[in-house]
Amino acid sequence: xxxxxxxxxxxxxxxxxxxxxxxxxxxxxxxxxxxxxxxxxxxxxxxxxxxxxxxxxxxxxxxxxxxxxxxxxxxxxxxxxxxxxxxxxxxxxxxxxxxxxxxxxxxxxxxxxxxxxxxxxxxxxxxxxxxxxxxxxxxxxxxxxxxxxxxxxxxxxxxxxxxxxxxxxxxxxxxxxxxxxxxxxxxxxxxxxxxxxxxxxxxxxxxxxxxxxxxxxxxxxxxxxxxxxxxxxxxxxxxxxxxxxxxxxxxxxxxxxxxxxxxxxxxxxx
Amino acid sequence: xxxxxxxxxxxxxxxxxxxxxxxxxxxxxxxxxxxxxxxxxxxxxxxxxxxxxxxxxxxxxxxxxxxxxxxxxxxxxxxxxxxxxxxxxxxxxxxxxxxxxxxxxxxxxxxxxxxxxxxxxxxxxxxxxxxxxxxxxxxxxxxxxxxxxxxxxxxxxxxxxxxxxxxxxxxxxxxxxxxxxxxxxxxxxxxxxxxxxxxxxxxxxxxxxxxxxxxxxxxxxxxxxxxxxxxxxxxxxxxxxxxxxxxxxxxxxxxxxxxxxxxxxxxxxxxxxxxxxxxxxxxxxxxxxxxxxxxxxxxxxxxxxxxxxxxxxxxxxxxxxxxxxxxxxxxxxxxxxxxxxxxxxxxxxxxxxxxxxxxxxxxxxxxxxxxxxxxxxxxxxxxxxxxxx
Numbered sequence: 235x236x237x238x239x240x241x242x243x244x245x246x247x248x249x250x251x252x253x254x255x256x257x258x259x260x261x262x263x264x265x266x267x268x269x270x271x272x273x274x275x276x277x278x279x280x281x282x283x284x285x286x287x288x289x290x291x292x293x294x295x296x297x298x299x300x301x302x303x304x305x306x307x308x309x310x311x312x313x314x315x316x317x318x319x320x321x322x323x324x325x326x327x328x329x330x331x332x333x334x335x336x337x338x339x340x341x342x343x344x345x346x347x348x349x350x351x352x353x354x355x356x357x358x359x360x361x362x363x364x365x366x367x368x369x370x371x372x373x374x375x376x377x378x379x380x381x382x383x384x385x386x387x388x389x390x391x392x393x394x395x396x397x398x399x400x401x402x403x404x405x406x407x408x409x410x411x412x413x414x415x416x417x418x419x420x421x422x423x424x425x426x427x428x429x430x431x432x433x434x435x436x437x438x439x440x441x442x443x444x445x446x447x448x449x450x451x452x453x454x455x456x457x458x459x460x461x462x463x464x465x466x467x468x469x470x471x472x473x474x475x476x477x478x479x480x481x482x483x484x485x486x487x488x489x490x491x492x493x494x495x496x497x498x499x500x501x502x503x504x
Numbered sequence: 505x506x507x508x509x510x511x512x513x514x515x516x517x518x519x520x521x522x523x524x525x526x527x528x529x530x531x532x533x534x535x536x537x538x539x540x541x542x543x544x545x546x547x548x549x550x551x552x553x554x555x556x557x558x559x560x561x562x563x564x565x566x567x568x569x570x571x572x573x574x575x576x577x578x579x580x581x582x583x584x585x586x587x588x589x590x591x592x593x594x595x596x597x598x599x600x601x602x603x604x605x606x607x608x609x610x611x612x613x614x615x616x617x618x619x620x621x622x623x624x625x626x627x628x629x630x631x632x633x634x635x636x637x638x639x640x641x642x643x644x645x646x647x648x649x650x651x652x653x654x655x656x657x658x659x660x661x662x663x664x665x666x667x668x669x670x671x672x673x674x675x676x677x678x679x680x681x682x683x684x685x686x687x688x689x690x691x692x693x694x695x696x697x698x699x700x701x702x703x704x705x706x707x708x709x710x711x712x713x714x715x716x717x718x719x720x721x722x723x724x725x726x727x728x729x730x731x732x733x734x735x736x737x738x739x740x741x742x743x744x745x746x747x748x749x750x751x752x753x754x755x756x757x758x759x760x761x762x763x764x765x766x767x768x769x770x771x772x773x774x775x776x777x778x779x780x781x782x783x784x785x786x787x788x789x790x791x792x793x794x795x796x797x798x799x800x801x802x803x804x805x806x807x808x809x810x811x812x813x814x815x816x817x818x819x820x821x822x823x824x825x826x827x828x829x830x831x832x833x834x835x836x837x838x839x840x841x842x843x844x845x846x847x848x849x850x851x852x853x854x855x856x857x858x859x860x861x862x863x864x865x866x867x868x869x870x871x872x873x874x875x876x877x878x879x880x881x882x883x884x885x886x887x888x889x890x891x892x893x
């Protein structure tokens with residue numbers, strides 16, 4: 235079992251505009267009303283990078299910045315783990331279209347925006363953070379991969395880590411072969427020891443017994459969980475919302491194929 | 505551990521090339537590409553066949569991985585480890601920058617003229633998807649531990665060593681298959697061309713007349729296990745890993761090499777070593793004007809001007825997401841062989857660079873070597889390997 239503490243959580247998704255507004259929905263206290271998420275370029279970025287930022291960068295930076303602010307942390311001191319099933323979908327589509335044309339010259343900005351770790355690069359520039367940063371991918375289990383990496387960094391290196399997960403739909407024709415439901419991002423700030431800001435603890439075990447993944451009670455939230463790799467975080471966010479509002483500990487199960495699960499005991503920090 | 509690059513398949517072919525000065529760069533004839541450049545292409549990938557049950561994963565990148573898995577007894581060594589630890593106790597943490605994107609590039613040429621749809625044979629999840637490499641290798645090796653891809657551009661297959669070491673330290677795995685594969689594609693060839701970073705001649709790291717990178721492809725794997733308290737003679741250990749971010753620019757390194765130096769310092773700290781303990785540094789050294797200058801500043805600032813350094817990208821080309829594992833394995837091979845590799849096309853050292861850059865091979869016993877990998881987004885990683893104490 236690995237124990238880490240949660241200082242802050244954030245999210246941005248359809249009808250889920252930030253933790254203050256969304257936590258009551260996730261805790262099941264208010265009905266969920268989906269509406270398209272609005273992505274804006276981060277004010278933390280210098281003007282040139284702000285102009286060049288693409289949807290994945292906007293989404294990742296928005297949830298990262300919200301979590302850092304809620305934790306009261308200077309991002310310069312925080313390591314980061316970015317998790318997403320893909321590089322920027324719009325950028326990849328445009329590059330693929332260009333390369334298939336008679337004029338396969340792609341723009342340099344588009345090329346550097348196509349790398350999977352583009353959000354990590356923009357984040358480092360915006361926050362002036364030279365801390366280690368990972369950018370991970372594991373198709374539908376990308377959030378789980380990021381959580382494993384973040385938790386092992388906290389537990390073995392003793393770092394404070396921001397886990398930033400995000401996934402966005404592709405334009406056609408890729409959307410038909412790889413449908414992703416909505417734009418959804420979330421971030422968690424994790425520490426090895428409880429701090430004045432800690433509001434929850436996570437006890438993580440890798441389990442091989444047969445148990446179903448935790449689902450969302452609301453059908454529309456469940457569709458977001460099942461349809462967006464970063465949305466796989468929703469059951470954990472729901473448990474964190476309930477713990478934050480004073481409820482007791484609960485267990486969340488996330489799939490980790492083949493045959494494993496991440497079992498998370500989510501409870502008050504002490 | 506196993507390795508494949510344009511130098512050939514396997515450790516022996518790689519070491520032989522370094523000993524004899526035989527480079528792998530040739531004029532670019534890849535696909536429909538019309539760029540005037542040299543590339544390090546792996547021969548024979550078109551003839552590599554994945555096992556029938558894994559045919560759905562067929563793409564250039566997974567073929568390259570398959571070729572590497574079959575070298576140097578790697579798949580047999582993993583099978584033995586599987587018996588020892590159990591399939592679920594072995595993780596698979598691999599790096600790639602572009603995975604099987606070549607499959608998507610080809611599929612986009614075959615879109616339906618009326619509907620725009622991609623051809624039905626195109627399988628996104630098993631080829632283009634960034635995570636497909638780890639999934640393919642995990643299934644191919646019959647493993648069931650945590651498996652994911654790290655994609656931090658050209659630092660990524662170096663960074664997986666650090667992730668794997670943490671995974672073992674946390675007790676989530678007993679062993680981890682690390683490494684990865686990055687194969688040639690139009691995206692990176694035209695992408696580096698757009699940045700005016702592609703050299704018309706075979707690349708010349710640290711040369712006064714260097715004119716950019718030669719792109720290449722490569723793959724390699726290593727089985728990382730918890731250190732034996734009584735290691736067998738000749739065992740090589742990962743002594744330390746260091747990671748950092750530049751906080752400077754998306755595609756240009758920090759001019760003073762601050763992020764690079766921080767990664768090297770962190771690797772030394774993790775290993776409990778001083779700069780003077782390192783006998784050779786295998787540089788990132790891509791032969792770009794700014795990149796080599798920044799790394800030289802970082803090296804001379806930390807090590808001074810006496811530690812021998814060189815880049816082996818004049819041999820292999822820049823294998824991008826595979827550079828970390830290709831050069832980690834080259835570093836271990838040179839440690840074992842007592843061979844410090846020179847730099848084939850580097851003729852006139854840039855007088856502005858002050859590192860002790862080796863143009864010709866040197867021989868002698870080494871105890872500890874460092875290898876650097878830096879990537880877009882300002883991602884930096886350094887590894888230290890040495891004889892088990």
